[in-house]
Amino acid sequence: MAENGTRHCDVLVVGSGAGGLATAIVARKAGLEVLVVEKEPVFGGTTAYSGGILWIPGNHLAKARGIEDSREAARTYMRGEAGNHFDEARVEAFLENGPRMLEFFERETEVKFALADYPDYHPDRNGGVAIGRSVSALPYDARRLGPEMRRLRKPLETITFLGMMFNSAIADFIAIEGS
Ligand SMILES: Cc1cc2nc3c(=O)[nH]c(=O)nc-3n(C[C@H](O)[C@H](O)[C@H](O)COP(=O)(O)OP(=O)(O)OC[C@H]3O[C@@H](n4cnc5c(N)ncnc54)[C@H](O)[C@@H]3O)c2cc1C
Incomplete structure (x- = not known):
């Protein structure tokens, strides 16, 4: 300063x-x-309220599981979903950098992701898939934030389960089951 x-x-x-x-x-x-x-007096924004599901076609977790997908299929799906709002340059940037973003955060930070076994909103439409594009962050022990934890916006009570965000509770369960 x-x-x-x-x-x-x-x-x-x-x-x-x-x-x-x-x-x-x-x-x-x-x-x-x-x-x-x-x-705001707390950090996290709307993100702290969210279900935490990231929709990232072409992600490395789906590839590691052998799930078949292609950039062309994802582009087709997005074109169908977006209609007149389809913006080719933005979609290409998203398809190129979304998977890189996930890998960057796993490599450079303590965040870890897992495939969320969710379908696309419209899996039966052109380019849609039943699994492979939705990803969730694995649970993180917020006590590691130390005193900063108090400044983190709390999740919405209406969408929590046993005090955790619903998706976190599921991810936790999957992690425990898988270990
Ligand atoms: C209940 C719920 C569930 C959701 N689930 C999902 C989901 O599963 N998957 C998904 O992809 N999306 C989901 N969403 C949507 C997602 O949460 C938002 O699209 C995303 O969090 C937006 O992130 P952001 O960083 O753009 O904005 P935010 O997270 O809202 O952050 C913006 C921040 O900027 C601050 N700010 C604004 N103006 C100023 C200013 N002038 N000066 C200083 N600070 C300012 C705000 O206070 C806020 O903290 C969900 C949303 C809700 C409400």
Whole structure:
């Protein structure tokens, strides 16, 4: 911090949801000085309320399980789902970088993912699949956040099960069953 109270950084991230914090982590890993600002007293944004399912066609977890899929199929599915809102450049960026993002976070952070055994919303439509594109983060012991844990937005009570997000409870169960 400078003497007059001004803070300097290479990257200023506004908001501490998945988008903001993922940006912050990537920038920090690239050696940049990052500052995250959050308007709420807790961090996590809408992301902290979410079910935590990521829809990432072409992910390495599906490949490791031998599930057949292709970028063309995913593109076809997205074209059908998005209709007039289909944006080719954005879709290509998503299909190219989504799988890379998952691998980056598994490699560079403590986050681990597992395939969620969910179908696409419309698996019977062109390019749709019954399994392989939905991924969930495995449970993480939030006590490792130390005092920061108190500043993490709590999940919505209405969608928790035994005090955990419903998907986390399922992922936990799968992890225990698989061990
Ligand atoms: C109940 C529920 C379940 C969901 N389940 C899923 C799911 O399973 N899978 C899925 O893909 N999506 C799901 N979603 C949607 C998903 O949660 C959101 O699309 C995603 O979290 C958005 O992330 P974000 O980083 O863009 O925004 P957010 O997580 O909302 O983060 C934005 C942050 O910016 C802060 N902010 C805003 N303006 C300012 C400002 N001017 N200055 C400082 N800070 C600011 C906000 O306070 C907030 O913390 C779900 C949503 C809900 C509500």
